[in-house]
Amino acid sequence: MKPVKKHKHTGMGVMNIMILTDHESRLLYDYYEPERMKDIDLIISCGDLSPEYLTFFATLCHVPVLYVRGNHDGRYAENPPEGCICIEDDIFVYQGVRILGLGGSMQYIPGAANQYTEQQMKRRVRHLGFKLWRRRGFDILVAHAPAWQVNDLEDLPHRGFAVFRTLMEKYKPKFFFHGHVHANYSSNFKRKDTFGHTTVINAYDFYVVEYPLEG
Numbered sequence: 001m002k003p004v005k006k007h008k009h010t011g012m013g014v015m016n017i018m019i020l021t022d023h024e025s026r027l028l029y030d031y032y033e034p035e036r037m038k039d040i041d042l043i044i045s046c047g048d049l050s051p052e053y054l055t056f057f058a059t060l061c062h063v064p065v066l067y068v069r070g071n072h073d074g075r076y077a078e079n080p081p082e083g084c085i086c087i088e089d090d091i092f093v094y095q096g097v098r099i100l101g102l103g104g105s106m107q108y109i110p111g112a113a114n115q116y117t118e119q120q121m122k123r124r125v126r127h128l129g130f131k132l133w134r135r136r137g138f139d140i141l142v143a144h145a146p147a148w149q150v151n152d153l154e155d156l157p158h159r160g161f162a163v164f165r166t167l168m169e170k171y172k173p174k175f176f177f178h179g180h181v182h183a184n185y186s187s188n189f190k191r192k193d194t195f196g197h198t199t200v201i202n203a204y205d206f207y208v209v210e211y212p213l214e215g
Contacts (some may be wrong), residue, residue, distance in 0.1 A: 021046035021179025058083035068103030086101035
């Protein structure tokens with residue numbers, strides 16, 4: 001494990017998390033430079049990226065690569081990203097940070113892989129009840145889809161899940177990372193927003209978050 005870094009202004013310990021989704025960055029992939037990744041402590045994919053792309057980072061960056069599935073990640077079933085950790089329907093703890101994963105999008109093709117109705121997503125959350133109790137909540141929600149009316153779109157395929165709002169209201173995580181709404185879909189694209197106590201970040205392409213560590 002890397003030594004804990006300090007925030008240059010606050011002096012607090014920080015973990016640098018690179019989040020990825022929806023678009024394979026030429027800057028990171030085609031023009032890969034180890035120097036650009038040297039301060040990254042954790043990589044999280046919010047879905048709709050090729051397994052080869054995630055395997056690339058797992059191989060070269062020597063930090064954990066976590067992922068949830070997007071609505072276009074059907075081939076993960078046969079060809080999952082090598083060296084990466086799927087956090088679907090689980091709470092993964094890294095350096096004391098509790099990370100909850102719930103991939104997939106709103107169902108717009110009945111029976112399609114990685115698509116869920118609101119009720120199906122609510123059932124997934126209910127099944128997490130014991131893990132949420134045992135871990136006393138979570139610090140980061142990782143999903144592919146956004147939350148309902150929090151930077152989602154009105155069309156069914158890109159509509160967010162209301163249950164994600166419920167999770168944020170109840171557990172007050174520091175961050176919610178998602179994808180699915182691409183930067184070129186709307187002139188109103190927002191990289192960052194706030195919902196209650198939670199900072200919401202659309203990870204389109206890639207983005208680096210400084211996560212404050214306790215103690």
